[in-house]
Amino acid sequence: MTITITNIKRIGSDQTESVTIENGTIKGWNLPAEGETIDGQGGTVAPxxxxxxxxxxxxxxxxxxxxxxxxxxxxxxxxxxxxxxxxxxxxxxxxxxxxxxxxxxxxxxxxxxxxxxxxxxxxxxxxxxxxxxxxxxxxxxxxxxxxxxxxxxxxxxxxxxxxxxxxxxxxxxxxxxxxxxxxxxxxxxxxxxxxxxxxxxxxxxxxxxxxxxxxxxxxxxxxxxxxxxxxxxxxxxxxxxxxxxxxxxxxxxxxxxxxxxxxxxxxxxxxxxxxxxxxxxxxxxxxxxxxxxxxxxxxxxxxxxxxxxxxxxxxxxxxxxxxxxxxxxxxxxxxxxxxxxxxxxxxxxxxxxxxxxxxxxxPSLEAGAPADLVVLDLETERTVEPATFRSKAKFTPWAGESLKGWPLLTVVDGKVAYRRV
The missing domain is CATH 3.20.20.140 (Metal-dependent hydrolases)
Structure with a gap:
């Protein structure tokens, strides 16, 4: 399985890049797109x-x-x-x-x-x-x-x-x-x-x-x-x-x-x-x-x-x-x-x-490392809405607060485990 995540930034950089993931491993950065292409929406990538x-x-x-x-x-x-x-x-x-x-x-x-x-x-x-x-x-x-x-x-x-x-x-x-x-x-x-x-x-x-x-x-x-x-x-x-x-x-x-x-x-x-x-x-x-x-x-x-x-x-x-x-x-x-x-x-x-x-x-984001990564939206503030939680515990002390840094995409073992819609 191969996916390419485009339009992402590494920590401390404003440069937009892409990463290609193949068979659970990071194949490399800024390669020609292969497989499914996912738009990282300008988010910051981290392990x-x-x-x-x-x-x-x-x-x-x-x-x-x-x-x-x-x-x-x-x-x-x-x-x-x-x-x-x-x-x-x-x-x-x-x-x-x-x-x-x-x-x-x-x-x-x-x-x-x-x-x-x-x-x-x-x-x-x-x-x-x-x-x-x-x-x-x-x-x-x-x-x-x-x-x-x-x-x-x-x-x-x-x-x-x-x-x-x-x-x-x-x-x-x-x-x-x-x-x-x-x-x-x-x-x-x-x-x-x-x-x-x-x-x-x-x-x-x-x-x-x-x-x-x-x-x-x-x-x-x-x-x-x-x-x-x-x-x-x-x-x-x-x-x-x-x-x-x-x-x-x-x-x-x-x-x-x-x-x-x-x-x-x-x-x-x-x-x-x-x-x-x-x-x-x-x-x-x-x-x-x-x-x-x-x-x-x-x-x-x-x-x-x-x-x-x-x-x-x-x-x-x-x-x-x-x-x-x-x-x-x-x-x-x-x-x-x-x-x-x-x-x-x-x-x-x-x-x-x-x-x-x-x-x-x-953990690492270098080529050859296991493809476990998260893409984070560090700019957009979103309100905490417990009703949308995946957890069965749909209540929290921070309900109604505005927070930023929400994950846009989580990849585990080279597969998409979460994607914000």
Whole structure:
């Protein structure tokens, strides 16, 4: 299969070019057009984005999302590869489930799926899952996301085993006893609203513990790779900075919702703003943004977490945590932080950076590279209309906002996975 995309620009250039794609590979630039010709409408081309943290809810929770809707939403957001979390029903702790998810996703024609598998059986935090067989089946990483790893000894063994397999362990770093029944950030706003708070110390204490586990293994010549999910507090980021200075293999991600929203949003008592870890303070958000600038934060991830509207319309004490917005991630980041971070840095945080975290080949637009790319409209402002989402979660905190940077075209493995009409 051959396609040629015309009328596109590379980052930092005003020159209009074309790229020819053949059999899943970039054949070259500015060649005579071959095969199907697609007008890139003057958009800017970049490697397709990589998402390391998304909840696609399959198997067993498909009323919230399924592979088809979730991977279609990802492609509409410019993503070529998505790592799905294993906290499904049943949990993804069986090699057969990993293989079935990959096989099903391959037939859909949207973003590529690389499922994460559970670190422990049933995500119960006690006995390790069959990590070797899960890797052989195609698992991308190991994580008990959706639960916190309370048993430090089991986490240590998991990190050590994963390292022997060349794999990353990704953690939801919150101390469950400190978090308790908190539904929002513990602070002035939670006190004013009379709602139970989740203190920043819950995250920082667990990050500190997990880093020390990695440090102990490192000192014994057994380096392990720890990735900390959805970092939300200034103190936790400072702990990661210190770990990096110590030469430890510790990486972290930050989500756009923790950069663009704060606990002040909960004054509405709207559970659409309830997430785990919770929205923090403006000072935390600014500290995280600085971490994106100075490289302390390794990459961006969305923690795309769809629920039904009925679930999110419950009160704050009962509603589940999660925001679904994988289709908006780049437009939101580019509109809010395009000037302060720069286009190239935002794209790096969504492409090269997650590949580095995982130890995957860095994406490229050069001839011979895999044909995973996105064409972005950096000029046109469009209103966020949740009714048009590919995701089943057709509601968002940013509904009605004007954003720019919307994907026009996403190509995955040389095939069109999304095209704006």
């Amino acid at each position: 397709a984005f990589t998402e390391l943290h998304a909840h696609l809810r399959e198997p067993g929770q498909t009323e919230k999302e399924d592979l088809s809707s979730g991977l279609a939403a990802a492609a509409a957001g410019g993503y070529g590869t998505v790592v799905s979390m294993p906290n499904t029903s049943p949990v993804v702790d069986d090699p057969a489930i990993v293989r079935s998810l990959i096989q099903k996703a391959q037939g859909l024609g949207f973003a590529r799926l690389r499922p994460a598998a559970a670190l422990t059986r049933g995500q119960q935090g006690e006995a390790l899952a069959e990590l070797t067989y899960l890797k052989e089946a195609g698992a991308a990483m190991f994580t008990d996301d959706g639960r916190t790893n309370e048993n430090a000894r089991t986490l240590r063994l998991g990190l050590e085993t994963a390292a022997s397999l060349g794999m990353v362990v990704s953690v939801h770093a919150e101390d469950a006893s400190l978090r308790a029944d908190g539904v929002m950030n513990e602070g002035a706003v939670s006190e004013a609203l009379g709602l139970p708070g989740n203190p920043a110390a819950a995250e920082a204490a667990r990050v500190a513990r997990d880093i020390e586990i990695v440090a102990g293994l490192h000192a014994q010549g057994r380096p392990a790779r720890l990735h900390i999910q959805h970092l939300s507090t200034a103190r936790a980021l400072d702990l990661v900075r210190e770990a990096k200075k110590r030469g430890l293999s510790v990486t972290c991600e930050v989500c756009p919702h923790h950069l663009t929203l704060t606990d002040e949003a909960l004054r509405s008592f709207d559970a659409i703003y309830k997430v785990a870890p919770p929205l923090r303070t403006q000072a935390d958000a600014e500290h995280l943004l600085e971490g994106l600038r100075d490289g302390s934060v390794d990459c961006l991830a969305t923690d795309h977490a769809p629920h039904t509207r009925a679930e999110k319309e419950r009160d704050l004490l009962e509603a589940p945590s999660g925001i679904a917005y994988i289709e908006l991630a780049f437009p939101l980041m580019y509109t809010r932080f395009g000037e302060s971070l720069g286009l190239e840095r935002i794209i790096e945080l969504m492409t090269t950076a997650p590949a580095r975290v995982m130890g995957w080949p860095e």
